[in-house]
Amino acid sequence: MPVPATAWVSAALLLLLLLSGLFTVRGYRIDGQTLRVRRLLHETAIDLRGLRSVKPVPSILAGTFQLVGNGGLYSISGGFWRKGYGLIRVFAMDMGAGLELCWRDRIVMLTPEDPDALLAELRKRLR
Numbered sequence: 001m002p003v004p005a006t007a008w009v010s011a012a013l014l015l016l017l018l019l020s021g022l023f024t025v026r027g028y029r030i031d032g033q034t035l036r037v038r039r040l041l042h043e044t045a046i047d048l049r050g051l052r053s054v055k056p057v058p059s060i061l062a063g064t065f066q067l068v069g070n071g072g073l074y075s076i077s078g079g080f081w082r083k084g085y086g087l088i089r090v091f092a093m094d095m096g097a098g099l100e101l102c103w104r105d106r107i108v109m110l111t112p113e114d115p116d117a118l119l120a121e122l123r124k125r126l127r
Contacts, residue, residue: 025077025093028112030121035101037091037110044091046101046108053102054122060090060098060109080109 026038037044064080076092088107098111112118
């Protein structure tokens, strides 16, 4: 007996919700020279060595085009492209204001709950 199409669609949606939940951005913390992006079951490590600048931005997603990743189910994360910037990595809890971290070869965007506190901590690590 074949499985009804609605069962496959329901299973796919449930899997999407589960996977998105596992990779949701829950916050950030600094551990020495590493910025850790807190996820549900793990952390993504971002090496802060060579960080050249960090600045607040009014909207982290303005003018971006999503290439890969999660565009808003629980959080926003993945690879995005922006004219004048090129490829950027986004680890965001919302689509609002955030921080832009720049290295010689990459850009990362974040949306911390307390942008001023994280900005001050990151500026201590500038090279």
